[in-house]
Amino acid sequence: xxxxxxxxxxxxxxxxxxxxxxxxxxxxxxxxxxxxxxxxxxxxxxxxxxxxxxxxxxxxxxxxxxxxxxxxxxxxxxxxxxxxxxxxxxxxxxxxxxxxxxxxxxxxxxxxxxxxxxxxxxxxxxxxxxxxxxxxxxxxxxxxxxxxxxxxxxxxxxxxxxxxxxxxxxxxxxxxxxxxxxxxxxxxxxxxxxxxxxxxxxxxxxxxxxxxxxxxxxxxxxxxxxx
Amino acid sequence: xxxxxxxxxxxxxxxxxxxxxxxxxxxxxxxxxxxxxxxxxxxxxxxxxxxxxxxxxxxxxxxxxxxxxxxxxxxxxxxxxxxxxxxxxxxxxxxxxxxxxxxxxxxxxxxxxxxxxxxxxxxxxxxxxxxxxxxxxxxxxxxxxxxxxxxxxxxxxxxxxxxxxxxxxxxxxxxxxxxxxxxxxxxxxxxxxxxxxxxxxxxxxxxxxxxxxxxxxxxxxxxxxxxxxxxxxxxxxxxxxxxxxxxxxxxxxxxxxxxxxxxxxxxxxxxxxxxxxxxxxxxxxxxxxxxxxxxxxxxxxxxxxxxxxxxxxxxxxxxxxxxxxxxxxxxxxxxxxxxxxxxxxxxxxxxxxxxxxxxxxxxxxxx
Ligand SMILES: Nc1ncnc2c1ncn2[C@@H]1O[C@H](COP(=O)(O)OP(=O)(O)OP(=O)(O)O)[C@@H](O)[C@H]1O
Ligand SMILES: [Mg+2]
Numbered sequence: 001x002x003x004x005x006x007x008x009x010x011x012x013x014x015x016x017x018x019x020x021x022x023x024x025x026x027x028x029x030x031x032x033x034x035x036x037x038x039x040x041x042x043x044x045x046x047x048x049x050x051x052x053x054x055x056x057x058x059x060x061x062x063x064x065x066x067x068x069x070x071x072x073x074x075x076x077x078x079x080x081x082x083x084x085x086x087x088x089x090x091x092x093x094x095x096x097x098x099x100x101x102x103x104x105x106x107x108x109x110x111x112x113x114x115x116x117x118x119x120x121x122x123x124x125x126x127x128x129x130x131x132x133x134x135x136x137x138x139x140x141x142x143x144x145x146x147x148x149x150x151x152x153x154x155x156x157x158x159x160x161x162x163x164x165x166x167x168x169x170x171x172x173x174x175x176x177x178x179x180x181x182x183x184x185x186x187x188x189x190x191x192x193x194x195x196x197x198x199x200x201x202x203x204x205x206x207x208x209x210x211x212x213x214x215x216x217x218x219x220x221x222x223x224x225x226x227x
Numbered sequence: 228x229x230x231x232x233x234x235x236x237x238x239x240x241x242x243x244x245x246x247x248x249x250x251x252x253x254x255x256x257x258x259x260x261x262x263x264x265x266x267x268x269x270x271x272x273x274x275x276x277x278x279x280x281x282x283x284x285x286x287x288x289x290x291x292x293x294x295x296x297x298x299x300x301x302x303x304x305x306x307x308x309x310x311x312x313x314x315x316x317x318x319x320x321x322x323x324x325x326x327x328x329x330x331x332x333x334x335x336x337x338x339x340x341x342x343x344x345x346x347x348x349x350x351x352x353x354x355x356x357x358x359x360x361x362x363x364x365x366x367x368x369x370x371x372x373x374x375x376x377x378x379x380x381x382x383x384x385x386x387x388x389x390x391x392x393x394x395x396x397x398x399x400x401x402x403x404x405x406x407x408x409x410x411x412x413x414x415x416x417x418x419x420x421x422x423x424x425x426x427x428x429x430x431x432x433x434x435x436x437x438x439x440x441x442x443x444x445x446x447x448x449x450x451x452x453x454x455x456x457x458x459x460x461x462x463x464x465x466x467x468x469x470x471x472x473x474x475x476x477x478x479x480x481x482x483x484x485x486x487x488x489x490x491x492x493x494x495x496x497x498x499x500x501x502x503x504x505x506x507x508x509x510x511x512x513x514x515x516x517x518x519x520x521x522x523x524x525x526x527x528x529x530x531x532x533x534x535x536x537x538x539x540x541x542x543x544x545x546x547x548x549x550x551x552x553x554x555x556x557x558x559x560x561x562x563x564x565x566x567x568x569x570x571x572x573x574x575x576x577x578x579x580x581x582x583x584x585x586x587x588x589x590x591x592x593x594x
Binding site: 050054057059060080083084085086087088090092094097098099100101102103107111112114115117157 | 228230231234238239242243503504507508509510511512513514515517586587588591592
């Protein structure tokens, strides 16, 4: 596995305007995630965790500050190049509705491989679905799977391309306690196996224990210790 | 890349059946409205334009020996809506010389299968035997004749004997009913032994073509024949048609706009419900252009399916609901595809572009 991958955000500022009101969500947030590192970002609802994740993943441009991947400012790249970087190096797991409802689990997992033009997509997808414990469910549609199973499909999809960095935004937000733990175990072990870096965003303190480092988002800034 | 686009489109088309069914229904509806409108309006205006035919239910008559053999060539002349093979000949009645009409086919009430002429009678019936004649109301009054009375016809050369005819009916004063006395073909040859001389093609035009052009084409076709145009009468018809055509085109444009708007909004709503998933795909790094293209391909598939289904339904409907005497009303699939597919695809493309153009971060907040 490649080492030396590093994602960093420096002095990230993001403000939203709705009508007359201006909300400053991020006020100079700085964060760093390296290969093989599991970073959990905690913060209350509305503190800007999702926003920060979107900025770091190249989905939304910050008002000021920069995001670097191995030293390259990703917002200096063209849209197409940034999109290519996402499909080659990043993996995503979101809170819910991660999967295309009209496709089977197997097809959903193959999407990133097809997008990359990989040839052995089916074999790779079957392998990883087996690893997340869904070998017997590969032809089911999302609607025929439980929430926990859907999230495991999403984890398989995020990792099937062997990304360097995995972004997970409240992957257990919509699950009950027991399926949440099994999904989290699945994510952590899959990420550990692939030696990818991982930024796990949640407002649930419970998951702090899986982390190498725990960060808090407070008043638009990232802090190591909780105030 | 093409395989991925095709896959996304195919899945969208085949797996979300209810949505696709509704879309196809919208296409079928729009298409049926569009397709049925034109022939129906045409038929309605063609029927109502008949009232302008006050002199005779036709616009041009071609009279001369052997003109019936030219019937097949009439197809090569555009603008001819209907025609009838008939005989027009003169004879002497008690009040003087008159032109009489005989049809080549059976003289049956209602004029048989042709929509051009009708032999509807207010009293009695159309002539069916050699010695029967139907008179117009005016002539019957002038001669003081009623159904069952006898009237004699004297040949024009003045040499033959007067031929007695029984009045079988009084012709209705209606559109499509001739304003000439009518006898059978056999009856005609008893007064006019050399009937080939009286052969006549009666031609009704579509109201849009220039009557002089058709007349000159007919003159070229039958140089020996006598071509008579009813120009004054035709003027009224063509004015009426240009008005009806304008109304028809406007109605079609409106139908088209409504159909495309319905499709676009349906498709837009369909895309909206998928917007979170589109956000996920964009985040995963699927290029936006692929997403728009796959939507477009899916849209074209839906449109084509709807068009084919709609065309089959419309054609079936027409063959069941419309009398077989109107074969020309089946809409052309080509015309429909030419209008509906580009129009619909443009609408659909706009709808999906609107959704896809939003940044992934905003799409991902859409649930
Ligand atoms: N597009 C937007 N326009 C306006 N305000 C926005 C927009 N996106 C986010 N916000 C606001 O920014 C703030 C932070 O939102 P964000 O989703 O990042 O919070 P979060 O920490 O992820 O919350 P949660 O734990 O509930 O997911 C919220 O107050 C939200 O209303
Ligand atoms: Mg959030």
